[in-house]
Amino acid sequence: MCESTDVSNVPGVAALFEKLPKNWGRWGDDDEVGALNFLNPYEVLRGAAAIRQGKTFTLQVPMGSPHGDPVWPGRTGAKRMNVMDRGMYVAGKADALAGGLQYADDMMVMYLQGSSQYDALGHTWYGDQIYNGFDAMTTVGGLSKASVLPLAERGIVGRGILIDMARFRGKKYLDRGETFNHVDLVAAAKAQGVEIQKHDILLIRTGWIGKFYKVSAEEFYDNFLEPGLTFSPELVHWFHEMEIPNLVTDTIANEVTVDPVSGVQLPLHNALMRNLGVTFSEIIALDALAEDCVRDGQWTFLYTAAPLKVVGGSGAPVNPIVIK
Ligand code: UVW
Numbered sequence: 363m364c365e366s367t368d369v370s371n372v373p374g375v376a377a378l379f380e381k382l383p384k385n386w387g388r389w390g391d392d393d394e395v396g397a398l399n400f401l402n403p404y405e406v407l408r409g410a411a412a413i414r415q416g417k418t419f420t421l422q423v424p425m426g427s428p429h430g431d432p433v434w435p436g437r438t439g440a441k442r443m444n445v446m447d448r449g450m451y452v453a454g455k456a457d458a459l460a461g462g463l464q465y466a467d468d469m470m471v472m473y474l475q476g477s478s479q480y481d482a483l484g485h486t487w488y489g490d491q492i493y494n495g496f497d498a499m500t501t502v503g504g505l506s507k508a509s510v511l512p513l514a515e516r517g518i519v520g521r522g523i524l525i526d527m528a529r530f531r532g533k534k535y536l537d538r539g540e541t542f543n544h545v546d547l548v549a550a551a552k553a554q555g556v557e558i559q560k561h562d563i564l565l566i567r568t569g570w571i572g573k574f575y576k577v578s579a580e581e582f583y584d585n586f587l588e589p590g591l592t593f594s595p596e597l598v599h600w601f602h603e604m605e606i607p608n609l610v611t612d613t614i615a616n617e618v619t620v621d622p623v624s625g626v627q628l629p630l631h632n633a634l635m636r637n638l639g640v641t642f643s644e645i646i647a648l649d650a651l652a653e654d655c656v657r658d659g660q661w662t663f664l665y666t667a668a669p670l671k672v673v674g675g676s677g678a679p680v681n682p683i684v685i686k
Contacts, residue, residue, distance in 0.1 A: 375488045375632050378624055382595055383602045384637040386495045393494055394512040396483050396639020397607040400561045401520045409521040409664040413685050419651045422478040422681035432574040432645055433476050434614050435586050440472035474677040480669035481642040484508030485676045486631040493636050504674030513641060514671040514678060518608055522665030522684060523562045525550045526652045528569035535569025536589035541618045543592055544600040556661045563608045563665045567648040571612040590618040593629040601634055610643040651684060660686050
C-alpha cells in the first residue's frame with residue numbers, strides 16, 4: 363500500500379508552484395487538450411519522418427490478466443466475465459440463433475485508470491480549479507470539462523523518443539523511490555546518441571512495470587513508492603520551454619510517488635498536467651521497445667495513441683502503437 367507520509371509539514375502545492383508557468387488561456391478559454399495543441403500537422407510529419415524500418419510495437423499492458431494488473435493502490439485491475447459461451451448452450455440455458463449461430467459474450471468492470479491509459483487533463487487538481495481554470499465542480503458526477511473525450515477525439519500523433527533511465531543507471535529497474543530529473547534525461551539521451559527535441563513525445567523507461575510481472579504482488583506493492591521524475595522549478599521550466607505535449611512512462615503515476623524534498627505527493631500531476639496541460643500516459647509497456655532500440659540504435663519513432671472515447675471520463679484505456 364502507499365507509504366504513509368507525515369503531512370503536518372507539507373507545504374501547500376499552490377506555494378510550491380508560485381511563479382511557475384501555466385498554459386491556461388494559451389489555446390483559448392475553452393481549450394481541453396492542452397499541450398496536444400503542439401502536435402500540429404508539421405509535428406505529425408516530423409513523426410512520420412522518423413519511420414525508417416517499418417517495425418511496429420504495441421505498448422499496452424495485458425488487461426484483465428488472471429494474475430492481476432498493475433494499478434495504483436486502492437484501485438483494482440480489470441475484471442472480465444463471460445456472460446455467454448459454449449457452456450450456456452451445453453447446459454440448455456441459451457438457444458442458438460436461427461440457422462445455428464452461437465456466440466461468446468463477456469463484460470468487463472474496470473477503473474478507467476486501471477490499465478495502460480491516458481489521464482484526462484481534469485483528472486487531478488488542487489484548489490478550486492482544474493486545467494485551463496475550469497471550476498473543479500465540473501468534475502462532479504463526470505468531467506464536463508477537460509475530460510478524456512477531447513483527447514480521444516483528437517488522437518495523439520507525433521515524434522516519440524524513448525529515454526531508458528534504467529539502462530542509463532545500469533539497472534534492470536530503478537529502485538523504490540529513485541528519482542531523476544530533466545538533466546538526467548538529457549544525459550541519458552546523449553548516452554543513447556539522440557537529442558530530445560522540442561515537441562517530442564517523451565517516453566521514459568524505468569523498468570518498474572516490467573518488475574510487476576517478475577516479482578510477487580506483495581513485493582511490488584510493499585511500502586508502495588514508485589521511482590520517477592521529481593519536482594523542481596527548473597524541471598517545470600524545462601517542460602514548458604521544450605513544449606513537451608505528452609509524458610509517457612512505465613510507472614503507474616509517471617513521477618516519484620512522494621517528492622523527497624517537499625513531501626508533496628504527485629506534484630507533477632499538478633505542475634505539468636493541471637498547469638501546463640501536459641498529457642500523461644501511464645502504465646505503458648516499454649521493455650520490448652527498449653530492447654529493440656538497444657539492438658538497432660534507433661530511439662526515435664512515430665508514436666500514435668487513441669484513448670477510448672469515454673464521455674465524461676477522467677481517463678481511458680489505450681494501446682499506443684509505435685512505428686520505427
Ligand atoms: C492518481 O490519480 C493517484 O494517479 P494516476 O494519475 O496514476 O491515475
